Amino acid sequence: MASLTASHFAPRNSYVNSHGSETTENFVQIGLRSQSMTHSGLRSLNMVDKLQFKTQAFARKSVKKAYANGNDTPGKIVCLQGGMTVVFVATEVAPWSKTGGLGDVLGGLPPAMAARGHRVMTISPRFDQYKDAWDTCVVAQIPVGDRVETVRYFHCYKRGVDRVFVDHPMFLAKVWGKTGSKIYGPAAGEDFQDNQLRFSLFCLAALEAPRVLSLNSSKHFSGPYGEDVVFVANDWHTGLLPCYLKSMYQSRGIYMTAKVALCIHNIAYQGRFSFSDFPLLNLPDEYKSSFDFMDGYNKPVKGRKINWLKAGILEAHRVITVSPYYAQELVSGVEKGVELDNYLRTTGITGIVNGMDVQEWNPATDKYLSTKYEITTVLSAKPLLKEELQAEVGLPVDRDIPVIGFIGRLEEQKGSDILAAAIPMLVKNNVQIIVLGTGKKYMEKQIAELEKKYPDKVRGVAKFNVPLAHMIIAGADFMMIPSRFEPCGLIQLHAMRYGTVCIVSSTGGLVDTVKEGYTGFQMGAFNVECDVVDQVDVAAIVETARRALAVYGTAAFKEMIKNCMSQDLSWKVRTSQTLGEDSAKPKCYRQQSWNRRRGDCSTCQGECRHSLINVDNT
């Protein structure tokens, strides 16, 4: 069976050449949880506590008090003397830069951390002239390849977080914009030739920032961040960060207490390059073995390679990922671990489910919706929003026709090709299907052809369109998420918050967050082979959609809408859930009795899906 490594994945994280990027989060969650007043939380903190958690009791008490008082903004919160200094490093930070979920997480998690009393910075490239970020006039000289480059730091302070942007022509001159695929390459699926130099420069600039910037926007903190820092690196682009920390700083007595947590948002993108490129990275030879990698692919060169993500995994102090079930999948074997499973089994990996940004995604205040709503008004608001959505995309306007939405990159991970194969059968039902996504050209074409064939039933919008994404999330009755694999997935969280019932494949975070018959419908795990569309999976989509459509409009469906909306899916609650009471419940780490259709485990009656899977050998 072809592994997920094959060059199936598109651009933004291109694949065997340069690759995806995303966020940071789990580690933060660890930090959050560390204050969540549970034993297990503190236990799983063992890395963090070595860093800065010197006054845990005080911190826990203060946070408890702050939340008891309803405080959730940094302006109001008690300043925690025992809090951490956390620096998130990622190529995307919404709303300034975003091609997918990485940007979302970097947008939402840091403010949640700050609200807990931590001092929090994010660092990302300055891809555009962001109107709210000012030139600090601080520059740094950064060795990159065989030359030295000057970077400038731009800054703004939002929701308690120092947002820092690294300015250099390798970012801004190439991209000029926040959502284009040009963050990683000139077009979808292509990488910039100099991506290794770009992200090497970015990692070093990120390591300099906490030392050279003196930031004073916060009421609670001022001056440089200093050296007692927890860096949260995200995905392969930041895999060099722990290597540089050790080789260029700690070897000189700097950052001696600093640590790096590496968060994997998507292991399919690893940053594999020719082995002969190693000297470009300015690392001592002793690091070669951490990068050394053999695979059977010819991209970008045949044979021996360097692998940035592998090095990040081996050199970071801790490895985390975005859901417990994905953590399990990553260590389960070569297919889902994409040839890094054996290293992860050695280092250990902790999975903590993502939260979502409940400010950006709030049906009660959503600026893209003409009708705002919450749980008590959802049943009257949704039909209106559905009609608007139908009119917007040019489908027949009829509130009684159930609408299924799909939002995501059109590529194998997201299973848009499986959905396309299922659509001719799906449209035999009384249903409309709206697909919003960009990605591989042949998949965009597939959707366009289906639209031509079924003009009254199918719409495909091949654009990155945030307002329309909000309209679909609110106006659709169901959200279809047929991913071959899904580390966590944010679409289903957004959808549930808006009372839109999800139909999901049983993988990664979709297993952890969508409960069969209660908040959605599970389709079972799909074949991860990317170069085939498995007819069993097509049938699973058709059969599950039929099951969901049969419930549409019934009292049970209304109940599901309410179940979805009554969950708190924010970062705040996520963190306390995962490290809090759920970690005390019985766990089924292997989920041997997993029922792929029902989406739960008969041994634990589903409880295992909320447990913290800590595959930790350290």
Ligand SMILES: Nc1ncnc2c1ncn2[C@@H]1O[C@H](COP(=O)(O)OP(=O)(O)O[C@H]2O[C@H](CO)[C@@H](O)[C@H](O)[C@H]2O)[C@@H](O)[C@H]1O
């Ligand atoms: N055409 C379009 N127009 C407008 N908006 C669009 C869009 N296509 C996608 N989006 C938006 O981009 C985000 C995608 O979120 P996903 O969780 O699917 O992320 P992705 O796969 O990129 O991220 C990876 O990282 C995240 C974060 O850890 C994991 O949840 C996920 O499983 C992993 O694959 C959503 O906010 C969605 O609305």
